[in-house]
Amino acid sequence: MAITAVPQAPRKPGRPMSPYATGPQRTSLGRKVRDNLTGHAFLIGAVLCFVVFSWYPMIRGIVMSFQRTRRGETTWVGWDNYSRLIADPSFWPAWKNTLYFTVLALVLGYAVPFFVAILLNEFRHAKGYLRVLVYLPVMLPPASALFLFKFYAYDPSEAGLFNAILTALHLPTSQWMQSPDMTMPAMVIASTWMNMGGAVLIYLASLQNIPGELYEAAELDGAGIWRRIRHVTIPQTRLILALLAMLQIVATMQLFIEPLILANGAGAEDSATSVAYLIYQHGFFQNDLNGAAALGVIMLVVLAGFSAVYVRLTAKQD
Numbered sequence: 001m002a003i004t005a006v007p008q009a010p011r012k013p014g015r016p017m018s019p020y021a022t023g024p025q026r027t028s029l030g031r032k033v034r035d036n037l038t039g040h041a042f043l044i045g046a047v048l049c050f051v052v053f054s055w056y057p058m059i060r061g062i063v064m065s066f067q068r069t070r071r072g073e074t075t076w077v078g079w080d081n082y083s084r085l086i087a088d089p090s091f092w093p094a095w096k097n098t099l100y101f102t103v104l105a106l107v108l109g110y111a112v113p114f115f116v117a118i119l120l121n122e123f124r125h126a127k128g129y130l131r132v133l134v135y136l137p138v139m140l141p142p143a144s145a146l147f148l149f150k151f152y153a154y155d156p157s158e159a160g161l162f163n164a165i166l167t168a169l170h171l172p173t174s175q176w177m178q179s180p181d182m183t184m185p186a187m188v189i190a191s192t193w194m195n196m197g198g199a200v201l202i203y204l205a206s207l208q209n210i211p212g213e214l215y216e217a218a219e220l221d222g223a224g225i226w227r228r229i230r231h232v233t234i235p236q237t238r239l240i241l242a243l244l245a246m247l248q249i250v251a252t253m254q255l256f257i258e259p260l261i262l263a264n265g266a267g268a269e270d271s272a273t274s275v276a277y278l279i280y281q282h283g284f285f286q287n288d289l290n291g292a293a294a295l296g297v298i299m300l301v302v303l304a305g306f307s308a309v310y311v312r313l314t315a316k317q318d
Contacts, residue, residue, distance in 0.1 A: 058300075065294035081294040093270055094278045098255055101184050101274065105252040109192035110245060116196065117203030118233065131204070135197035142194060146261040149190040150177065154262070177262050180271040187258040187272065195251075199244055206240045207233065239314070246310040250303055256280065275299055 068077045085091055120130050137145060153161040154176040163173040176186045210233065218228045234241070256276035259265060263272035265281075275295065283292035 061293040061296055064290050065297045068290050077290075081290050082298070085291055085294055085298070090270070090273060090278055090281075094273045094275045097184065097270075097272065098253055098274045098276075101188065101255050102249060102252040104184055104188040105191065106245070106248060108188050109196065109252075110248050112192055113196040113199035114203055114241070117200045117207060118229065120200070121204060121207045131201065134200050137194050138197035140194070142257055143261060145194045146190060146258065149186075149193075150262050153190075154186055178268055180267070180269045183263055183267045183271040187255075187262055190262065191252075191258055202240060202244065203237070206237045210236045242310070242314055246307065249306050253299065253303060253306075 065081055066076060066078055067074050068081070069075075116134065120127065120134070123130060155161075155163065156173075156175045156178050158164060158167055158173065160176070162176065166173050174182050176182050214232045214236070215228060218232050223231065254276050255274040259267060259272035259274055259277050260280075265277060266273045276299075279292045279295045279299075282288040282295060
């Protein structure tokens with residue numbers, strides 16, 4: 001007698017899987033569980049690193065700014081560290097120098113990468129080589145690049161690169177880092193050369209997303225290069241421009257390595273002393289960790305204020 005198989009009715013969608021299911025269903029479920037566990041493991045590791053190396057030092061610094069440690073004994077002093085810093089003769093000149101550097105960096109270091117990106121975007125050939133050439137300074141260690149500027153480009157004698165160029169153009173030479181008036185512009189030039197490669201690549205990516213029809217319509221209307229930049233390029237890249245402006249402010253306000261290497265810290269007549277270098281002085285030379293922490297908190301509040309203004313302005317634009 002032949003045995004015929006009884007066909008089974010297909011399982012309805014949404015019907016719970018039997019705990020005794022085997023084969024592809026159980027394999028798929030196990031793979032999803034393993035993938036979720038792996039993802040959560042990576043996430044927990046990243047959060048722990050962020051808490052240990054970012055949030056804890058920040059909170060610890062805020063607490064230290066209200067304390068004073070002497071001979072291993074820590075006492076709570078409230079706002080005394082802040083009052084002492086504000087009364088320090090170096091406090092306001094350091095902020096003045098930092099803001100001066102930030103303004104110069106926005107005028108020069110913020111505008112130059114944008115126009116370099118526009119220029120590179122117009123090339124039809126060798127774009128890859130030009131991008132590498134522009135990005136090459138970013139690959140150099142900052143200390144190496146700054147020593148190159150200090151001993152080669154900013155040599156106050158006629159053997160220095162910039163003085164040799166000025167001499168060839170029949171222009172007066174400069175003492176560069178030995179001159180209080182030229183200290184900040186010289187540091188801005190070096191900082192712009194070192195860091196503009198990343199900004200240029202970001203601008204290039206943004207420029208290549210602009211529809212070509214907009215430029216064609218502007219050309220048909222008789223718009224020249226400057227009008228096309230003003231009415232097409234800048235409006236189409238305003239979000240990237242605003243973001244990089246904020247990042248530029250945050251980065252330049254933390255000016256430290258440039259005065260440390262180029263100007264040996266303070267510079268001629270304290271023309272290069274920045275807030276970050278003042279923190280370094282309090283922490284490592286004066287052994288005043290609480291004052292350094294208080295100064296760091298002040299800088300944190302100032303940068304947070306700039307960030308809040310940026311978020312408010314960009315929210316209104318959106």
